[in-house]
Amino acid sequence: MLNNDFTKKLQNLMQRVGISSFKALSRAAGVSERQILCLRHGKLEQMRLEVLLKLGKILQISLDELVATFSDRIANSQILAAEVNTQHLNTETKLLQEIAELKAEYRRILLTVEQQRELLQQEFQQSSLQILESLLLFWPTAAQKVKENPQLDAVKILVPLVQNSLDKLLQAWGVEAIASVGAEIPYNPQLHQLLAGTAQPGEIVKVSYIGYSQGEKLLYRVQVNRLTNVQG
Template sequence: MPNIDFTQKLQNLMQQVGISSFKALSRAAGVSERQLLRLRQGKLEQMRVDVLLKLSPVLQMPLSELITTFSSVELFQEKTAPTQELLQEIIDLRKEYDRSQLQLEQQREILLQELQQSSLQLLESLLLQWPTAAQKAQENPQLAAVKIVPLVQKPLEKLLQAWGVEAIAPVGAELPYDPQLHQLIEGAAQPGETVKVRYIGYFQGEKLLYRAKVSPV
């Protein structure tokens, strides 16, 4: 079978997507110029499937159309079975790629949660003690500490908001006692009786991180 030159076809496709040279196409798709030469020479069946997967979106052409465009009529007539195998390999590789992407996303989410949890543990004393200390400082402007409250409070609030961490109730809030959410630090109370928040507790989404410390009113 005579050598087939698909260079012009490839250049036409490159022009349609605004790519001016084979070097630029190589960089955009992340494939070697040697692989592009195989494509231009009609040696698509010698190319790796992952190379075709990279070229397809850059040339804005479906994989099946890419294979058809850069394969000769003789290739499809004489090598139907290998071509079908190639298509099936592409389908299988796409499924595997999608599975890998899902796994990576799940792993990323798990790592993010682990990072947040370890950071929250390191910040535990600050999370629990700071709101109460800040409240005391604001109630008494004579304290020198009142000047640094905004410097710590705002960044802390932004960090907790970014991580989806919410306070059960602010310091000083009076609310019905719920032993699932509140921890008595003095006295006694029955569920539903009014208690006052002394130290903030936190949720992260639906997960309870720390119970609020309360005392009877």
């Protein structure tokens, strides 16, 4: 048998907010009529916190007031209120802990990425210095010798030194030269760039500046001239 006091109390609260029936309260709060029945029985311990919050919102009373109004005894009310507060605290604590863990993980990832970036940069610099070792070691001495003795043929000394280092660097990076300066080759508009005039695909042209590719990627197109332009 229903506790008439709880039913009456609920009806009074419903009347205060303009709700005429228990079914209307069920629809307004978005809870089942069985939950309304539990409230009329004063069996709040069988009701979820979410349901109590919805009913309190519709009835325009706080959670503490709802618990105090529909509990069998004050002791039960205090226990349930304490449980509700504990659930709130536990949920809030868990959320704050998860946020703190996410922030810590974000900082750790940033630090790892920065360390990897620095490591890669150091490795790149080290490998490049090893490839350019001969240029770094011998270029200053060769340049000084040319300054001290203008009679020396600088081209014969410096050009091979630079070319050797450049070849090693390009080879290490997988960069290949396309054609060679002065070569006469069939014109290919996908690989070649005319310095002047126009040319038909397959027409023989002369290389003025070589191009470069890296694997299947074209880095720089070969710059060419028509033979008629070169001869003219």
